[in-house]
Amino acid sequence: MRKKKLAISPLLFAPFGDPPTVFISEDYSNRKEISTVxxxxxxxxxxxxxAHSDSSFLTFSSDNLYGYSENDSDEPNAVFENSASRMxxxxxxxxxxFYGYFFDHSLRSLDFQRKALRYLLADWIANSGLMPIVHSSFLxxxxPRPSLFDVDKIYLINLERRNERYL
Known part of the structure; x- marks a missing residue:
C-alpha cells in the first residue's frame, strides 16, 4: 500500500481469453503503459x-447505510460501491x-478449468524452462542445480528406429 490509495486492485490477467476484471486499454493490459488509474x-x-482515515466509511452491509433504499441491490459489492460513492x-x-492470473470460475466448468490450468502450467514450464512456477517481483x-542423477552420461534412445535395425 505504498501508493497511499484507500482502495487499489492489482491488474490480473485472464489466461484463457476470458474477459479481465477491468479493461482499460490494450497498451495498459500489455503493460506498455504502466500506471495507477x-x-x-x-x-x-x-x-x-x-490505516486510511476514510476506510471506516466503507461497508458491505446495507443496514449500515443511512437512507439505503429497499429497491437497491443487497449484493455486498453493490452496497460497498454505494458506500464508496457517497464518500x-x-x-x-x-x-x-505482474501480479498473476484471474480465473472467473462462473464462465467454465470445473473439468475445463482443471484441464486449462494443466495446459497453462505445461506451457509456462515449456516456455520458461526449469524454474520455479511462482513468479514474484519480491522473491x-x-x-535447480544441473544434475545427471549420479550417472556419468545419459543417452536418449529412439525406440521407433530400433525395429529398423533388425531388418
Missing part, C-alpha cells in the same frame, strides 16, 4: 488500506508489477 467499478480482488472514495487499478528466483 482510477476506475468506476469495483475491481476484484480489492486491497483496502485500513467520494475512488477505486484504483495498478499494473506496476529472488532460484534455479
Amino acid at each position: 482510477e476506475v468506476k467499478m469495483v475491481p476484484e480482488p480489492l486491497l483496502l488500506n485500513l 467520494n472514495i475512488p477505486f484504483f487499478l495498478d499494473n506496476e508489477h 529472488a528466483v532460484t534455479y
Whole structure:
C-alpha cells in the first residue's frame, strides 16, 4: 500500500481469453503503459488500506447505510460501491508489477478449468524452462542445480528406429 490509495486492485490477467476484471486499454493490459488509474467499478480482488482515515466509511452491509433504499441491490459489492460513492472514495487499478492470473470460475466448468490450468502450467514450464512456477517481483528466483542423477552420461534412445535395425 505504498501508493497511499484507500482502495487499489492489482491488474490480473485472464489466461484463457476470458474477459479481465477491468479493461482499460490494450497498451495498459500489455503493460506498455504502466500506471495507477482510477476506475468506476469495483475491481476484484480489492486491497483496502485500513490505516486510511476514510476506510471506516466503507461497508458491505446495507443496514449500515443511512437512507439505503429497499429497491437497491443487497449484493455486498453493490452496497460497498454505494458506500464508496457517497464518500467520494475512488477505486484504483495498478499494473506496476505482474501480479498473476484471474480465473472467473462462473464462465467454465470445473473439468475445463482443471484441464486449462494443466495446459497453462505445461506451457509456462515449456516456455520458461526449469524454474520455479511462482513468479514474484519480491522473491529472488532460484534455479535447480544441473544434475545427471549420479550417472556419468545419459543417452536418449529412439525406440521407433530400433525395429529398423533388425531388418
